Amino acid sequence: MKLFDVYPLYNVTPISAKGMVVTDDKGQEYLDFYGGHAVISIGHGHPHYVEKIKSQLDKIGFYSNAVQNPLQVKLATKLGKLSGCEDYNLFLCNSGAEANENALKMASFKTGKSRVIAFKNGFHGRTSAAVAATDNEKINAPLNKQQKVTILPFNDITAFTAEIEKGDVCAVILEAIQGVGGLEEPTSEFFQKIATLAKENGALLIADEVQCGFGRSGKFFGFQHHWDAERSQSIQPDIISIAKGMGNGFPVGGVLIHESIEASYGMLGTTFGGNHLACAATTAVLEVLENENLIENAAKIGAYFNEKAKEIPQIKSIKGKGLMLGIEFDFEVGELRKKMIYDQHIFTGGAMNKKLLRFLPALNCTKEHIDIFFNALKEEL
């Protein structure tokens, strides 16, 4: 059997990794400023994480959601405290797309409605309703196109008001900082207005924090950068979806559902979601984020990156927050990314915006790593 050939691959074969460094089968080391697409949050092979998963595996790796699993309760309590979202309940699943699928389904259950408002250049996953809410025709099959989704631009409150006031919308879904789309962000004013209008029109607000969550933006959640002046608190989405950095490579996702939304047996469910190993991995990530102050580090190192980027005249703009960053050039960066990998041995990311080089390192990235990156970049430019 061969592999179903859907991924264009770089010619690199990593076989081990530690911290910010990935090593290939020839012993060549690479600095990882891509984190396997924003997944590596606490660094490759972090000793606390490895120890927690190994010792959990020695006890029990999996049992279904038909029995008690205190590790889920421990994880939910820790996540609530660290994120400041204690008035939400947690449903665990296995990936970002699945998190958004469950989020959208919950919104539809709760409101009895079925149309979704999503945003231009947004990315929410590759399955059913999640892909329908993703602004990319090419990855939507006719089956997905049956969903009722309206895609609107960020920051156009007139267009948003006209759509939401039709009254048939169950969910408004957005990324506080767009990942795949190229690090565009809504203004706080727009975010605040759509939250208010969604509430007034009986729709739920879903923050897709799959990529910008779990500390990557320099706050626990990306939406927490946006202040709701009316209520003197940050924006409060009804539902928050999480994955990626949550497991530092262990496949895990989740949905934080505001406690005003009631659960009932059988409403959501999954075989693998919330298994013992996934809980051990995620709890270890939370412990490292807290004990090593990695969210503060993301904010600090992100600011340093901005300073350094401003010194390079070829960089036209710097986008993003914390360690979810992009630098925009006036040329397409495909070749530059290849040179960074093959000549400089540095992994970076791309985006739908072909002129944007994305930077998504582990949150314990240091100033020294940033200096190495910019010296290599200058050489290639």
Ligand SMILES: Cc1ncc(COP(=O)(O)O)c(C=O)c1O
């Ligand atoms: C914002 C966002 N949502 C959802 C997803 C889908 O996550 P997964 O690939 O784990 O299904 C992604 C993946 O890149 C993402 O960036």
